Amino acid sequence: xxxxxxxxxxxxxxxxxxxxxxxxxxxxxxxxxxxxxxxxxxxxxxxxxxxxxxxxxxxxxxxxxxxxxxxxxxxxxxxxxxxxxxxxxxxxxxxxxxxxxxxxxxxxxxxxxxxxxxxxxxxxxxxxxxxxxxxxxxxxxxxxxxxxxxxxxxxxxxxxxxxxxxxxxxxxxxxxxxxxxxxxxxxxxxxxxxxxxxxxxxxxxxxxxxxxxxxxxxxxxxxxxxxxxxxxxxxxxxxxxxxxxxxxxxxxxxxxxxxxxxxxxxxxxxxxxxxxxxxxxxxxxxxxxxxxxxxxxxxxxxx
Amino acid sequence: xxxxxxxxxxxxxxxxxxxxxxxxxxxxxxxxxxxxxxxxxxxxxxxxxxxxxxxxxxxxxxxxxxxxxxxxxxxxxxxxxxxxxxxxxxxxxxxxxxxxxxxxxxxxxxxxxxxxxxxxxxxxxxxxxxxxxxxxxxxxxxxxxxxxxxxxxxxxxxxxxxxxxxxxxxxxxxxxxxxxxxxxxxxxxxxxxxxxxxxxxxxxxxxxxxxxxxxxxxxxxxxxxxxxxxxxxxxxxxxxxxxxxxxxxxxxxxxxxxxxxxxxxxxxxxxxxxxxxxxxxxxxxxxxxxxxxxxxxxxxxxx
Numbered sequence: 001x002x003x004x005x006x007x008x009x010x011x012x013x014x015x016x017x018x019x020x021x022x023x024x025x026x027x028x029x030x031x032x033x034x035x036x037x038x039x040x041x042x043x044x045x046x047x048x049x050x051x052x053x054x055x056x057x058x059x060x061x062x063x064x065x066x067x068x069x070x071x072x073x074x075x076x077x078x079x080x081x082x083x084x085x086x087x088x089x090x091x092x093x094x095x096x097x098x099x100x101x102x103x104x105x106x107x108x109x110x111x112x113x114x115x116x117x118x119x120x121x122x123x124x125x126x127x128x129x130x131x132x133x134x135x136x137x138x139x140x141x142x143x144x145x146x147x148x149x150x151x152x153x154x155x156x157x158x159x160x161x162x163x164x165x166x167x168x169x170x171x172x173x174x175x176x177x178x179x180x181x182x183x184x185x186x187x188x189x190x191x192x193x194x195x196x197x198x199x200x201x202x203x204x205x206x207x208x209x210x211x212x213x214x215x216x217x218x219x220x221x222x223x224x225x226x227x228x229x230x231x232x233x234x235x236x237x238x239x240x241x242x243x244x245x246x247x248x249x250x251x252x253x254x255x256x257x258x259x260x261x262x263x264x265x266x267x268x269x270x271x272x273x274x275x276x277x278x279x280x281x282x283x284x285x286x287x288x289x290x291x292x293x294x295x296x297x298x299x300x301x302x303x
Numbered sequence: 304x305x306x307x308x309x310x311x312x313x314x315x316x317x318x319x320x321x322x323x324x325x326x327x328x329x330x331x332x333x334x335x336x337x338x339x340x341x342x343x344x345x346x347x348x349x350x351x352x353x354x355x356x357x358x359x360x361x362x363x364x365x366x367x368x369x370x371x372x373x374x375x376x377x378x379x380x381x382x383x384x385x386x387x388x389x390x391x392x393x394x395x396x397x398x399x400x401x402x403x404x405x406x407x408x409x410x411x412x413x414x415x416x417x418x419x420x421x422x423x424x425x426x427x428x429x430x431x432x433x434x435x436x437x438x439x440x441x442x443x444x445x446x447x448x449x450x451x452x453x454x455x456x457x458x459x460x461x462x463x464x465x466x467x468x469x470x471x472x473x474x475x476x477x478x479x480x481x482x483x484x485x486x487x488x489x490x491x492x493x494x495x496x497x498x499x500x501x502x503x504x505x506x507x508x509x510x511x512x513x514x515x516x517x518x519x520x521x522x523x524x525x526x527x528x529x530x531x532x533x534x535x536x537x538x539x540x541x542x543x544x545x546x547x548x549x550x551x552x553x554x555x556x557x558x559x560x561x562x563x564x565x566x567x568x569x570x571x572x573x574x575x576x577x578x579x580x581x582x583x584x585x586x587x588x589x590x591x592x593x594x595x596x597x598x599x600x601x602x603x604x605x606x
Contacts, residue, residue, distance in 0.1 A: 011331075013434065013436065016437075016524070017370065017436050017437050017438070017524075018335060018366040018367075018369035018370055018437070018507075018508060018509060019333045019334060019335035019366050019367055019369065019370045019372065019426065019434070020333070020334040020335070021331050021332070021333055021334075021370070021428075021434050022331070022332050022334060023330070023331050023332065024327075024332050026329035026330075027326070027329075028314075028324050028325070028326050029324070029325050029326065029327050029332070029425070030322045030323070030324055031322060031323040031324075031325060031376060031378055031408060031409055031425070032321060032322035032323070032378070032409060033378035033379075033380050033409055033410060033411050033421075033423060034380075034411050035380045035382060035411050035413050035419075035421060036413075037382055037413055037414065037415045039416070040413060040414050040415060041413075063321040063322050064321075064322055066321035066322065067320065067321055067322045067324070069322065073334060075334055075335070075336035075423045076336075077336050077337075077338045077421045079338060079340055079382075079417070079419055079421075105334060106334055106335060106336055107336060108336050108337050108338050108421075110338050110339075110340055110343060110344075111340065111343050112340045112343060112417045112419060113342070113416050113417045114382070114415045114416045114417050114419075116338075116382055116415060116417075116419055116421070118336075118338060118380045118382075118411075118419070118421035120336060120378045120423030122332070122334070122425070123322065125324075131316065131322070131324050133316065133320050134319075134320050134321070135320070204321075205321060206321060221319070221320075
């Protein structure tokens with residue numbers, strides 16, 4: 001890699017040997033891994049290798065945030081076809097590494113037919129509260145998301161068929177630019193995950209495959225049902241993109257005391273969480289506005 | 304994954320959530336990652352997906368052993384084309400996981416055109432001795448390898464062109480079988496790495512790309528030269544395979560006191576280390592039997 005942010009602290013060994021040596025805080029260690037593949041997680045005709053690198057690191061870091069932990073260190077593996085611009089991949093990884101405060105301490109580069117960015121991240125749970133799992137939602141809990149959904153899928157749509165811009169017509173193009181940016185450079189909701197854990201969240205997941213399937217996963221793991229009465233759709237996105245688009249990386253949070261969550265977000269100067277519904281005790285009840293919510297999600301396939 | 308060995312200890316969360324929660328011993332944490340790719344690190348017409356899974360986990364665990372650490376936990380990502388037998392990949396990973404005592408605590412599966420097994424492993428340094436890096440070799444140190452070399456490359460050669468066996472002719476076929484097994488199911492020299500660290504090894508590397516290039520890497524990192532006077536060639540392998548074949552995963556060890564190393568290996572009931580030469584103070588001196596040792600290594604490309 002060679003692109004980590006700054007030198008290692010004294011006593012640590014980062015890139016260049018067989019293994020890295022780091023000194024995490026004592027106590028539980030959080031581990032997550034994710035991979036993104038050119039042609040699957042992005043269309044490399046529409047987005048850059050730097051965007052793929054960003055997305056690979058961000059997706060793995062987001063998994064750390066989704067249990068309420070803070071990322072510590074990343075290991076990054078690139079699989080690249082002959083002639084691929086590894087430097088540009090590494091640039092995107094380094095930008096995300098700096099953005100999420102998660103230095104890359106080791107890695108591997110190997111030949112392959114596809115471009116693959118595989119990232120493993122360690123993390124730590126600051127404070128005494130335990131990790132927030134998918135399995136802790138209880139009947140009566142309030143459900144929140146950390147932001148409107150569907151922007152990444154809408155961004156891919158916009159990139160595929162850019163709207164023609166008329167002279168002086170700035171508005172829609174600005175929205176399109178924002179949607180494209182959401183697809184190219186997703187955000188990991190790290191501060192939100194930590195705030196939710198410390199505010200007593202009972203269950204949490206990052207919405208990587210779409211609200212619908214990820215909410216079903218939480219309900220399955222918790223043995224509960226849900227009734228949604230609101231679907232926050234990102235500006236310029238459509239409902240189907242918000243429900244099944246995937247790669248938004250907003251957090252879905254269950255919490256018994258919504259005021260504590262809202263106060264914690266306000267205290268941390270975070271965007272207010274958006275209430276979307278309630279957890280119910282009947283695992284067969286999976287409703288949005290009274291209708292069954294289909295278990296659909298992003299199919300991890302572009303094009 | 305779902306194939307880790309046994310249930311997690313109390314308080315730990317393994318497979319199934321966004322992230323795993325583990326409790327490593329306090330102190331330095333060792334991190335390594337490696338990836339193997341079908342068609343690059345093995346020919347899937349000659350070896351199985353289970354072999355690729357084994358090799359992926361073993362290569363990453365070997366990096367942990369190469370600094371003298373003991374592996375703790377693995378994260379495994381599979382990239383697979385449609386229809387690939389993920390179960391067989393996972394079987395090989397699970398077999399290696401059991402063999403090296405390194406449970407798989409999390410993972411990811413995604414679509415791709417190639418079969419990729421990307422593995423990240425955490426490890427711990429038992430005892431007070433520091434990690435053994437590539438950069439610690441000093442003039443006068445003795446150089447050892449943990450076993451004869453070239454078996455993996457010779458095994459690939461045998462798999463590509465199996466010798467015809469005559470009735471009653473068992474000997475050469477047995478050697479061929481062993482070489483093929485060395486290629487399909489390499490061994491991580493974990494106990495050897497720990498013993499070498501505790502015996503005061505000054506530098507160490509696992510020979511994943513071939514003795515020649517990996518020895519040059521140690522010499523480069525340490526700012527030293529070397530004179531080799533012995534090349535241990537595996538039975539059935541040739542010198543070129545021993546020097547540049549790669550994927551043997553034997554350890555190359557530099558140590559100032561060879562008797563202590565040999566005694567530590569004997570005390571641990573390990574195969575005696577094989578002396579191959581000495582470290583010298585002239586970084587431009589890189590000799591095998593008096594001739595310059597070319598900086599050749601395995602090119603990470605099959606076929």
